[in-house]
Amino acid sequence: MSTVPHSTDALAATTEALLLAIRLRFYLHQPADYHRHRQRLLYAVTWPATWLDERGLTCSPLRYQTLIEERLQAIAAHGNPAAYGAYFPAYFLKCLQDFFDRYGDELYSELKHIRNALDQLLASARFAERVQRHAHHLDLLVSTHRLIESRHVQRAAVAPDQLTLF
Numbered sequence: 213m214s215t216v217p218h219s220t221d222a223l224a225a226t227t228e229a230l231l232l233a234i235r236l237r238f239y240l241h242q243p244a245d246y247h248r249h250r251q252r253l254l255y256a257v258t259w260p261a262t263w264l265d266e267r268g269l270t271c272s273p274l275r276y277q278t279l280i281e282e283r284l285q286a287i288a289a290h291g292n293p294a295a296y297g298a299y300f301p302a303y304f305l306k307c308l309q310d311f312f313d314r315y316g317d318e319l320y321s322e323l324k325h326i327r328n329a330l331d332q333l334l335a336s337a338r339f340a341e342r343v344q345r346h347a348h349h350l351d352l353l354v355s356t357h358r359l360i361e362s363r364h365v366q367r368a369a370v371a372p373d374q375l376t377l378f
Contacts, residue, residue: 230257
């Protein structure tokens with residue numbers, strides 16, 4: 213089975229969890245506003261993915277969700293989302309962009325380190341697979357050699373005069 217559907221399911225679950233967190237935190241008493249803003253909120257929630265992609269970075273769905281939820285917590289604690297009303301999706305997007313502008317270098321270093329470690333791990337796994345494949349190949353050659361050797365020893369055990377015609 214392909215890993216794409218699994219990763220697509222994880223991505224869908226992450227975005228839905230983030231949208232639910234926004235709805236419960238900022239739109240609890242305004243469900244109509246949430247449904248009207250949902251598309252723009254989805255745009256804001258997915259904006260960091262483009263930032264990461266432009267820099268060749270990746271992170272797990274859980275790490276991505278944590279990044280966004282930390283911004284939501286900061287907005288709830290230090291911002292005034294009620295004052296922005298109909299402009300909350302734009303406010304949220306601006307908060308995300310400001311965060312990535314300010315802390316992007318640190319995040320880049322962290323995720324690049326993780327990416328490099330993952331690349332090394334994958335390279336090690338590919339190397340181990342090649343070694344295992346070559347070891348299997350070597351085992352096959354050793355077994356073949358031993359089989360031939362055993363037949364050669366059996367022939368040598370036959371009396372030398374039996375092989376001559378005279």
